[in-house]
Amino acid sequence: MTASRHPLRVLFSLVRDERGRVIRATASSVVNKLFDVMPEILIGIALDVVVRGKDSFVAKLGITDPVQQLTLLGIATFLIWFGESLFEYFYQVLWRGLAQDVQHRLRILCYDHAQHLPTSFYEENRSGDLVAVLNDDINQLERFLDRGANELIQTFSAVVLVGAVFFIVSPLIAVIAFTPVPAIIAGAFWFQRRAQARYDAVRARAGGLGARLTTNLQGLQTIRAFGAEARETEALTRESLGYVEANRAAIRVSSAFIPIIRMAILSGFLATFLIGGWLTLTGQMQVGAYGLLVFLTQRLLWPMTGLAEIADLYERAMASTRRILRLLDEPRAEPHGTHDAPVSGRFDLDDVGFRYATSPGGVNGICLSIGAGETVALVGPTGSGKSTLIKLLGLFIRPQKGCILLDGVPLADWSGERLRRAMAWVPQEVTLFTGSISDNIAYGRPGARFSEIEAAARMAEADGFIRALPDGYDSQIGEYGQKLSGGQRQRIALARALLIDPAILILDEATSAVDNETEAAIQRSLAKMKGRRTVILVAHRLSTVVHADAIHVMEDGRIVQSGSHDALVARPGLYRNLWNIQTGHAEIEAEM
Structure with missing residues (x-):
């Protein structure tokens, strides 16, 4: 599925295995x-009965009494209206159900694809744009499938059915009445070409508006803290007005379509009428036939005004x-390999390098060995490459040069499932999900026993x-864990x-925004697991890493x-300088 394919083909591919339902919907x-x-045909026949009586078309069927003829037409009218209502119900249920299923399939397809995109995609794109696409x-x-598909089929059907009646009754009038149809179709194509760029702009504006709303709602506390409500409302107003203006440009084109089509319809109607x-x-020509053609001209041409709305939806x-x-079309992250074996947690990095395409950050020439069961810390100033390095170790990004081995096997050769079971990540910004504390701790092992959750x-x-909360482990944490403090969220993330x-346990700035009590708790937890698993710490707060087996200081990648x-405090350099600053020493090393 690529962008070079026409979008309409994508729709067909999504309903390929629903051919039976599509056929039933189309038939309905x-x-x-x-x-x-x-009914228009019945009106023409009724006029024929009233004017010609026993010589009418119905009389030729063997019913000569005009009252009986009208009674028969009344029964036929009832059955026709009943049939029309019944099949309207059928096509509504079938088309709308199909639209809902296509919407569901496409949303799941897009979401599943988005889950497998590389980290760089999310670093370069706004989450609001992605939400706008998925929603x-x-x-x-779905709205087009819900209404537009049926309208197109019915418009085409009306042209064929009414056209057949016209050519049977009067080929001359049929030719004249159909004269506006090419102009109507040409107008629809003209509109489609003019509208395409405008609707692309509308969708782009919708993405920008969605991104602004998502960002502002997530950062509402920050907005309030800085008294920026009016400024953000003004910024959102600009985004919303941009969306409105883009829609207005599209509406100006679509609104011109119906008046033009009305004039084409008028020419066909006047021709039939006169x-x-x-x-x-x-x-x-018989009066009944004349009445029939006048009514059918409306039935033939008037629905074509709906082409404007259909084209708009389309x-x-x-x-x-x-x-x-x-x-x-965004390429997924490269697939993992197939190597599947128990992981001990030994890393070897040889001349590893990575640079971002859109920013100067990254790492270069990293040579490093981390023994299984060691606790290793990565420290250094902001932008020194710490986060990039742990992304490489977690295989969220792949090195552009050099090699990373895990237990002697290239990291990229490992089974993705094995790696995710063997590695756990505690980020600085913890993501918790709506539900209970127990659910969040068990997120990585949904089937875990309660005793295992407690132990973690x-x-x-x-x-x-947790036990001090009113509902203990069953306590609901609210959206993003907003009912908990930052330190509590960090400890739940560590338990998870x-x-x-x-x-392998990776902690990315897990103590940077927590209180001293939480930091001490995390340090005690790390002490308990020392030697039992490989722990990689990224920290600005050096008090967190003093007991690490090895500390690696990074600067400029x-x-x-x-x-x-x-050992690092004992000799001049960047680490001792950072330590002196954080511990309040006045003396700052000049040597780096």
Whole structure:
């Protein structure tokens, strides 16, 4: 599935295994339109009965009494209206159900694809744009399938059915009445070409508006803290007005379509009205036939005004589909290998380098060995490459040069499933999910026993505050864990990581924003697991790493110092300078 494919083909591919339902829906639309056209035919027949009586068309069927003829027409009218209503119900249920299923499939397809995109995609794109694709764009596609597909089929059916009647009754009037149809179709294509760029702009504006809303709602406390409500409202107003203006530009094109089509319809209607009237007055056409053609001209041409709305829905849907395809065209993260064996946690890095395409950050020339069961710390100033290095170790990004071995095997050759079971990650910004504390701790092992959840919480020193809550482990944490403090969220995140019993535990600034009590609790937890698993710490707060087996100091993407805390403090350099600053010493080393 690539963006070079026409968006309409994507829709067809999504309903390929629903051919039976598509056929039933299409048949229901056609039959409904057949019944919808029949009342005009009955009106023409009724006029024929009233004017000609026993010589009418119905009389030729063997019913000569005009009252009986009208009674028969009344029964036929009832059956036709009943049939029209019945098949309208059928096509509504079938098309709408199909639209919902396509919407569901496409949303899941996009979400599953998004889960496997590389980290760089999320660093370079706004989450609000992705939410807009998964929500608004897919909903736009659903709206087209819900209404537009049926309208297209019924418009085509009306042209065929009414056209057949016209050519049977009067080929001359049929040719004249159909004269506006090419102009209407040409107008629809003209509109489609003019509208495409405008609707692409509408969808882009919708993504920007969604991104702004997502960011502001997530940062509401910060907005309030800085008294920036008015400023943010003004910024959102600009985004919203941009979206409104983009829609207005599209509306100006779509609104011009119906008046143009009305004039084309008028020419066809007047031709039928005048020429048919002349043929009737001269005795070349029956009154009933004339009434039939006048009514059917409206039935033939008027629905074509709906082409404007259909084209509008279509262009909005195609603009959304193009955005969806651009997401699906994003290459997934490279697949992992197949090596599957118990992990001990030994890393060897040889001349590893990585640079970001859109920023100067990265690492270069990293040579490093981490023994299984060691606790290793990465420290250094902001932008020194610490986060990039642990992303490389966690295989969230791949080195552009050099090699990373895990237990002597290239990291990329390991089975992804094995790696995720063997590694656990505790980030600086903890993500908790709506639900209970127990659910969040068991996120990596949904089937874990309660006793195992408790054990993990005790190891993370979270059991005490959890039990103090009114509902204990069943306490609901609220969206993003907002009912808990930052330190409590960190300890739950640590418990969640420990529950899967990983061979490798990575803590990315896990203590940077917590209180002293939480930091001490995390340090005690790390002390308990020392030697039992490989622990890689990234920290600004050096008090967290003093007991690490080895500390590697990074600067400008390189490791500039390595050693224990005592050894590094004992000699001049960046580490001792950072330590002196954090411990309040006035003396700052000049040597780096």
